[in-house]
Structures are given as structure tokens and as C-alpha cells.
Amino acid sequence: MQLYNNLSAEERAALIEEAGKDRLTISFYKYAKIGNPEILRNHLFVTWNELDVLGRIYVANEGINAQLSVPADHFQAFKSHLDTISFLENVRLNIAVEQDNFSFLKLKVKVREKIVADGLNDHTFDVTDIGVHVDAEKFNELIEDPNTVLVDMRNHYESEIGHFKNAVTPDVDTFRDSLPIIEDDLSEHKENKKLVMYCTGGIRCEKASAYFKHKGFKDVYQLEGGIINYVRQVDEKGLDNKFIGKNFVFDERRSERISEDVIAQCHQCGKPCDTHVNCANEACHLLFIQCEECAVKMNNCCSDNCKEIAALPYEEQKRLRRGQYKSNAIFKKGRSEVLKFKKNVPES
Template structure:
């Protein structure tokens, strides 16, 4: 019984090209008490591998968080299996605005301590005691109210390329960093303001809304389905779109265009640009924003040093990396002293 992916990304990409089939990019999450995450993880892998599902799935005692790519012709099979899991039946599937047959190239199902790392160690905190979910219309009404504080629960590199007008966008690297910062900034308004939050698909807001209720905030709301579902409802219902720019996504597409506004700039030259790339130097791999002109000039690298390393042969690069730990920049998102125009 196969329990792990055995194909490389290159091999899978070739198979997808050969198949020439449409695929749907989906995401979902559900907080639930899972007694044996490892057993559940194996059950998912076996079933989804047979359905040719690809993606990144995290399973923990507190629930499941998944981003997937499913063959369009096998969606009904996938949905039948999905609904057959008692705590997932009826859970909303966020369908991507823009599809890509190569949004994911492997099936990775991993057991984690938590599906959203929060740094919390508070046994009295109950993640299921969430705030009020609101649809796009109610969300628009709430954020038009001067008594509302709108908070982006995503990280700096996500809000940099797109966010809701008037939102507080904390300059943080991780979700756990934002929890205490927001509480401290808004502590005087626990009872007299509406605290409205949003994120990509809803999972971070779900935990954050429960956390802020736990901390004494009285009027806590979250955008149901996050930016992904908001964009869909705005289009289908012809509502006013209060989001500007792109929605950052965690797959090979990196972003979905919500509006034509370009609110970010190239980190190397400062020109208007909102395209995230990874530095071509495998020892760096820094995520940053780079325009086509700088990409050509810098050979898709973030710095002159990386450009010089990247010009070496594979064996020479391998020798340079030997005995060294991964560069911190591999795990960084848009933060480096070499980026002159990072906001």
C-alpha cells in the first residue's frame, strides 16, 4: 500500500502534460477533534492518490487544512469521498478563481501539531467558539460602518500585493506574530467596535475570531470563505468589490488577480509590479517581487551574489553548499537587506 508520493515534481509535470486534462484547484479547512491524525492521514493519502489528487494537506488533532488539485472528470468521485467523512460533510470547498493544471505537482499529506501554527499554549482557549461568519454583502456593509475596525490576518508579503481598502495590514511574518500585536493595538475597543477580519480562505480568521472572543472582544466577525469566496460572490451577485490587487495563494500560481490594480512594486528597482518569484539560486530561494526587466538583468536572482553563484555549474554550486545549513533566506518571504524597495 503506497502511503507517500514517489514521483518527482518534474515527472509529475510531464504526466500532467501528457494527460492534457483540466484540473480544479480547491481548498478547504475544518476544525474538528481528530483522535488519531496519523491513521486519518494514511486513509486520505490512499484514497486521494487513487483519485489522482495532488496538493498539500495538513492534519492535526484540531482538524484539517487542505489545498488541492483534482482532475475535473473525477470531481464527483472526490466529492462523494469527501462527504463520506462525517465531520467534512457539507464543508465549503473554495474553488480557485483561476485554475492551473500544475498548481500542485505532488500529493503531500502531513501530520502537524496544529493546522494553523499559533504559538498558543492555553488549554482554556476553545477554537470552536468562533466569531460570526458573514457573506460578501454583509461584509461590505460592516466595513462601511465607521464603528468597524477591519484587520487583515495574513502576512506582510500577502497584503503587500492585495488587500481590502482601509484594512489594518500588520507587518508580520507569521500568523502567530499578529495575534498579540492586534490585541494590543485594539485593546481599548473590545466592547465598542466591530472587529472584522479576513484572510485567504478563512482558516486563520476562524482561529483568530475564537481567540479574540476568548480575550474579551464582544463583536467579532470574519469573512466567510475569505478573499477567495468574496471574489466569487462579488462577481456572481454584482456587488461592489472593495478588494484591490491580487490574492496571494500557496501553490505554484502564487496569486490570483482580483482587480487590475497593481499596488506593490518591484523590490529591486521600485517600478510597479506584483509578481512574486523565488530566487533562482537554490541556496537562497528567497521569495520576493521582481519585474520582467529586473528578472532579465539579474538572471532571475535577488542579488549580484546569487547571480554569480547561479552562473556556476551544478557541481560547483553543490560543492559550495556542502556542509552548510540552508540559508535563512530560503524560509524568508520578501525580507532581505539586498532588496532596496521592500516596503
């Protein structure tokens, strides 16, 4: 029984190109009590591998969080399989706004302690006492209410390239960092304001809404299905789009264009730009915003030092990397000291 990938990303990309078939990028999550995540993990890998599903899936005792790519002609078989799993029957599937056949190039199903790293002790509050789910129409109505505080539950590098108008965008690196900061900053509004939250697909708000209710916020709402589902509803129902810029996504696409507004800037020259790239120096791999001109000038690197290293023969680069651990420094995003123009989200 195969429980791991036997193809490299490059080999998989070549097969996708050769097949010439359309693929769908999909995400979903579900909080549920899973007694043995390892058994579920193995079952999902075996079944989805046969369906040529690719993606990154986390399974934990508290549920599942999945971002994946499935061949369009296998979608019904994939959906039918989900429906055979009791807690995933009719689960909401967020289908990407912009499709890319190469959004994922490997199938990774991993057992984790949590499906989202929130740093919370779930035994100290009722995680099922969540906020009110609202659709796009109700969301638009709520955020126009002067008694509403709209909060972006994503990280700074996500909101930097796109967010809802008038949203509070915490300057944080991780979801777990945002929770105490938001509670402290908005403490005076616990009794007298509606707290409305949103994130990419809804999963972060699901836990955060219960946490904030536990912390004393009386009127808590969350955008059901997140930005992805919002954009789809706006298009289908002809609603006003209140989101400006791009929606950051955690796959090879890196983002989806929602509106034509460019609200970020190149981290190297400062010109308007909202294209995230990874530094071409594999020992760095920093994610940052880089315009086309700087990409050419810097050879797709974040600094002169990385540019010099990336120009070395491949074997020499490997030698320099040997024994070095690539830490989460790559998630400094636009905070790195090597970048001249740091995060600067203008008021909307």
C-alpha cells in the same frame, strides 16, 4: 500500500502536460477532534493518490487544512469520498479564482501538531466560541460602517500585493506574530468597535476570532470562506468588489488577480509590480517581488552574489549547498537586506 510520492515534480508535470486534462485547484479546512491523525493521513493519501489528487494537506488532532489540485473529471469522486468522512460531509470547498493545471506537483499529506501554526495554548480558552461568519454582502456592509475596524489576518508579504480597502495590515512575518500585535494595537476598541477579520480561505480567522473574543473584544466578525469565497460571491451576485490587487496563494501560482490595481513595487528597482518569484539560486530561494526587466538583468536572482552562484555549473552549486540547512530565511520575503526596495503598501 504506497504512502509516498514516487515521481519527481518534473515527472509529474510532464504527465499532466501529456494527459491534457483540466484540473481544479481547491482548498478547504475543518476544525474537528481527530483521535488518530496518522490513520486518517494514510487513508487520505491512498484514496487521493488513486484519484490523481496533488497538493499539500495537514492533519492534526484539531482538524484538517487542505490545499490541492484534482482532475476536473475526478471532482465528483473526490467530493463523494469527502462525504464519507463524517466531519467532512458537505464541507465548504473553495475553488480557486484562477485555475492552473500545475498549481501542485506532488501529493503531500502530513501529520502536524496544528493545522495552522498559531502559537496558542488552546486549553486556555474556548476555541469553539468563534466570531460571526458573514458573507460577501454583509461584509461589504460592515466595512463601510465607521464603527468597524477591518483587520487583515495574513502576513505582510500577502497583504503587500493585495488587500481590502481601508484594512489594517499588520507588518508581521507569521500568523502567530500577528495575534498579540493586533490585540495590543486595537485594545482601545474592544468595547466600542466591530472587529471584522479576513484571510485567504477563512482558517486563520476561525481561530483568531475565538482568541480575540477571549481577550475581551465584544463584537467579532469573520469573512466566511475568506478572500477566495468573497470574490466568487461578488462575481455571482454582482456585488461591489472591495479588494484591490492580487490575492497571495500558497501554491505554484503564487497569486490570483482580483483587481487590475498594482499596489506593490519591484523589490529591486521600485517600479510598480506585484509578481512574486523565488530566487533562482537554490541555496537562497528567497521569495520576493521582481519585475520582468530585473528578472532579465539579475538572471531571476535576488542579488549579485546569488546571480554569480546560479551561473555556476549545477554540480558546483550542489557542492556549495552541501551541509547547509535552508532555514526559514526564505520567508523573509521583501525584508531581505539584499533588496533595495522594501515593503511599501500605499494607503488606499
